[in-house]
Amino acid sequence: DADVTQTPRNRITKTGKRIMLECSQTKGHDRMYWYRQDPGLGLRLIYYSFDVKDINKGEISDGYSVSRQAQAKFSLSLESAIPNQTALYFCATSDLTGKGTDTQYFGPGTRLTVL
Amino acid sequence: TQLLEQSPQFLSIQEGENLTVYCNSSSVFSSLQWYRQEPGEGPVLLVTVVTGGEVKKLKRLTFQFGDARKDSSLHITAAQTGDTGLYLCAGARDGTASKLTFGTGTRLQVTL
Numbered sequence: 001d002a003d004v005t006q007t008p009r010n011r012i013t014k015t016g017k018r019i020m021l022e023c024s025q026t027k028g029h030d031r032m033y034w035y036r037q038d039p040g041l042g043l044r045l046i047y048y049s050f051d052v053k054d055i056n057k058g059e060i061s062d063g064y065s066v067s068r069q070a071q072a073k074f075s076l077s078l079e080s081a082i083p084n085q086t087a088l089y090f091c092a093t094s095d096l097t098g099k100g101t102d103t104q105y106f107g108p109g110t111r112l113t114v115l
Numbered sequence: 116t117q118l119l120e121q122s123p124q125f126l127s128i129q130e131g132e133n134l135t136v137y138c139n140s141s142s143v144f145s146s147l148q149w150y151r152q153e154p155g156e157g158p159v160l161l162v163t164v165v166t167g168g169e170v171k172k173l174k175r176l177t178f179q180f181g182d183a184r185k186d187s188s189l190h191i192t193a194a195q196t197g198d199t200g201l202y203l204c205a206g207a208r209d210g211t212a213s214k215l216t217f218g219t220g221t222r223l224q225v226t227l
Contacts, residue, residue: 004157031213040124042203042217043158050213058214090157094213101146101165102213106157 003027004107006091012113019078021110023091030095032074033104034058034066037088046089049074081114088112118142119206119218127224128194136189136221138204145207147180147187148215152201194225 045058094102150158164180
């Protein structure tokens, strides 16, 4: 079984609809992240959470919100989807190791299309 | 604002050729990571470099962190079809590499 899972894997929705993307992990990591990927732009950080009570905005948080329901679950919501939110969305987890730098583990991604 | 620019954006080569991918920035990073992403999957970490001038080798892949910690390169020797994918560099300004700024990506296609 995959350590980081995302649901749904694909979603097509209409402008103005509320959408929730879910992420679950079995790695036992405290830190979780949401990114979006657009062609030619790499990955950009939307929100991140270093533990259940810690939520932080990333580079492009406008139009998005998150909820950290448990250590293992981190969901991303689009309250009113718009076409320029069409992208590939990735969840990632990490845990600070004794070596000093994080390794981030990514889920398989959710392809979201907003019509 | 994209802080990490990768070049080239696309690269199509034949098996056995050598190639170099560059990751450049005007900002200083405390560490830099390289990831490879295959279609339908998330990025997978290849290496982390943390010291200016550091060189790390992973089989046929050689990674270098610039002396000023503003740039990095990835060199692949004798490319194989299995090297095909999207290569992403990612820089961190904090010491733990928890918050990453990703590069624009280099898509590599290796053919027989």
